[in-house]
Amino acid sequence: MDHNDKQQLSRRAFLTLSALGAGAALLPLSAAHAAPGRLSTSARIVIVGAGAAGLSLASRLSKALDGAQITLVDARREHFYQPGFTLVAAGVKAQDYPVSLTTDYVPQDVRLVAERVAEIDPESNQVTTQSNTRLAYDYLFVTCGMVLDYAAIEGMDVSRIGTNGMGSIYHSPQAARATWEEMSRFADRGGIGVFHRPDTEMKCAGAPLKYTFIVEDYLTRRGTRSRSEVIYNANNKALFSVPIVSEKVRMLYHQRGIQMHYDRVLQAIDLDRRVASFSSPQGRVDLDYDFINVIPPMKAPDVVRNSPLPWQTGAWANEGWMEVDRGTLRHVRYPNVFGVGDIAGVPKGKTAASVKWQVPVAVEHLLADLSGTTSEALYTGYTSCPMITRLGQAMLVEFDYENNLMPSFPGLIAPLEELWISWVMKTMGLKPTYISMLRGRA
Amino acid sequence: MNDLDPIVLFAVFLEMLGLPLLILLVLGSVIGTLAFFSLLLRERGVVARRMLYSQAAGLLGGVLALVLMAKVSSSGFTDAGGPADWLLIALIFGLGLVGMTIVVYSISGWAKALLSTKA
Numbered sequence A: 001m002d003h004n005d006k007q008q009l010s011r012r013a014f015l016t017l018s019a020l021g022a023g024a025a026l027l028p029l030s031a032a033h034a035a036p037g038r039l040s041t042s043a044r045i046v047i048v049g050a051g052a053a054g055l056s057l058a059s060r061l062s063k064a065l066d067g068a069q070i071t072l073v074d075a076r077r078e079h080f081y082q083p084g085f086t087l088v089a090a091g092v093k094a095q096d097y098p099v100s101l102t103t104d105y106v107p108q109d110v111r112l113v114a115e116r117v118a119e120i121d122p123e124s125n126q127v128t129t130q131s132n133t134r135l136a137y138d139y140l141f142v143t144c145g146m147v148l149d150y151a152a153i154e155g156m157d158v159s160r161i162g163t164n165g166m167g168s169i170y171h172s173p174q175a176a177r178a179t180w181e182e183m184s185r186f187a188d189r190g191g192i193g194v195f196h197r198p199d200t201e202m203k204c205a206g207a208p209l210k211y212t213f214i215v216e217d218y219l220t221r222r223g224t225r226s227r228s229e230v231i232y233n234a235n236n237k238a239l240f241s242v243p244i245v246s247e248k249v250r251m252l253y254h255q256r257g258i259q260m261h262y263d264r265v266l267q268a269i270d271l272d273r274r275v276a277s278f279s280s281p282q283g284r285v286d287l288d289y290d291f292i293n294v295i296p297p298m299k300a301p302d303v304v305r306n307s308p309l310p311w312q313t314g315a316w317a318n319e320g321w322m323e324v325d326r327g328t329l330r331h332v333r334y335p336n337v338f339g340v341g342d343i344a345g346v347p348k349g350k351t352a353a354s355v356k357w358q359v360p361v362a363v364e365h366l367l368a369d370l371s372g373t374t375s376e377a378l379y380t381g382y383t384s385c386p387m388i389t390r391l392g393q394a395m396l397v398e399f400d401y402e403n404n405l406m407p408s409f410p411g412l413i414a415p416l417e418e419l420w421i422s423w424v425m426k427t428m429g430l431k432p433t434y435i436s437m438l439r440g441r442a
Numbered sequence B: 001m002n003d004l005d006p007i008v009l010f011a012v013f014l015e016m017l018g019l020p021l022l023i024l025l026v027l028g029s030v031i032g033t034l035a036f037f038s039l040l041l042r043e044r045g046v047v048a049r050r051m052l053y054s055q056a057a058g059l060l061g062g063v064l065a066l067v068l069m070a071k072v073s074s075s076g077f078t079d080a081g082g083p084a085d086w087l088l089i090a091l092i093f094g095l096g097l098v099g100m101t102i103v104v105y106s107i108s109g110w111a112k113a114l115l116s117t118k119a
Helices: A003-022 A052-064 A082-089 A173-189 A207-221 A243-255 A315-319 A352-370 A420-438 B006-017 B019-043 B048-072 B083-118
Strands: A044-048 A069-073 A078-080 A099-101 A110-113 A117-121 A126-129 A134-136 A139-142 A192-196 A229-233 A259-261 A265-270 A275-279 A285-288 A291-293 A337-339 A383-390 A393-399
Touching: A044 A052, A044 A134, A052 A069, A052 A110, A052 A139, A052 A352, A052 A420, A078 A082, A082 A173, A082 A207, A082 A420, A139 A352, A173 A207, A173 A291, A192 A207, A192 A275, A192 A285, A207 A229, A207 A243, A207 A291, A207 A383, A243 A259, A243 A383, A243 A393, A337 A352, A352 A383, A352 A420, A383 A420, A393 A420, A420 B006, A420 B083, B006 B019, B019 B083, B048 B083
Parallel strands: A044 A069, A044 A139, A069 A110, A139 A337, A192 A229, A192 A291, A229 A259
Antiparallel strands: A078 A099, A117 A126, A126 A134, A265 A275, A275 A285, A383 A393
8 A cells, every 4th residue: 555545544534533423433443553662762852833733743742752852832822723713703603612722732741831932043953932042952843823914904903803894704713703793793784795815825725715605605594695795806816726626616606696706805995984905907996895704814924934944935935934845844955844734835735634634744754864764754735625615514625736636535425515414524523633633643 | 643543533532522421422322232132131032012112212313313413513404415415314313213212122121120020
């Protein structure tokens, strides 16, 4: 069995876990295999950022290594299950659904430094924290995620999310909840709903599309659809980066009467007059709205942007994503540095599902380094997006770097079919599987 | 760790249900199954009349399982979109039916047995 076959099998296993809520218990269990022996090492490993990737890495490294000094650096007390934000903003889950504590997942033998990282210096193998504590490392994992650049939208004010028709689900669980309340008021009245996505790399590129579907569904359910307009503005010439998925979404939007515009990027917003201004090939386009879901441009945090770690040329240089090999996640210029999760400068894949498949690859390469061998493990770009198309249905879209669809259950769960089982996975199965991933158990 | 094994399965169930509910469910199914089969041994077969009304109750159990599933997955009864959904619905209904049938059959059988012993 080659590595790809193995990945396909294990991916299916992962999604089967997610489907357990559906009662799909008739799954073949492989025999429990003995845990591989822990590798003895005195390596100093620093992990910058305790999000999905950082915590999963800490758990896996802690299980795999004996004697390593593993240090996790992150100032944030709360951990967010970010795939849950859409469900909060859809009124399906409560505001506290995505929220837990970072310390819930930090293994005992991993030292948590609850500070912001001020500087990463890969030349001297050292990370400096806000309080000027210097952490020397032999191996560094940068898993600091990304920042939401709301300031790049002129007139935007995050303190006004949830008022006067403006929502923004990415900001926080509170903002997702406030967005739900505002969207619900909008659905009761009807009017013009404006949706868009930024012209940068972004986390979960399916979320803007999902939310458009959800709002359209609420308008229909509340009987206000006929006096409403739903307008989606794509940043380029596609709705989604995978052509076959983009075309399917276009067909569904067409069926549901959702207007589509291309090459439009939100530049400014007038929160009082409720006008969104987009750039377009034809010049500036102003759209009046009664509800808008603002999605800010996204970029790497300053600590990475101000280091030598980002790409040096191309669009990813401007946004600051780390220059890592897309198969191994290893930094191209600093071989003892890995970039995993949202910060990795790789095509696609800024999702929790990407993290799930990136972490074991990066860990295998580290273990190979420590034991003086090499590893063949490669990340193929696999990611998945349960694309909610209405309340109660989703399409389980899975794909790789090459835009291939990678269905985990071919013949059973069709990737481009709107299904309840995919909704059940999203609402019931994914969070427990995600939490198990943080604990290094899935 | 890349492959699905019972430990991973257990970990996800644990996150989904929490430890007390998971233990309760496992114990419930083990005790229910044991009670059912020990009753079969004790009575040397199936009591047709009791099985009949247990199965009638089982139908209700299947419906209850579907209602519960719709509630916990925040969905409704018009959401089935394809064959995989109907399979899932049949599976959930089936589990509810079998579970409720076994429970009702066992409880009423053992209640009768214990009462007659006392008398």
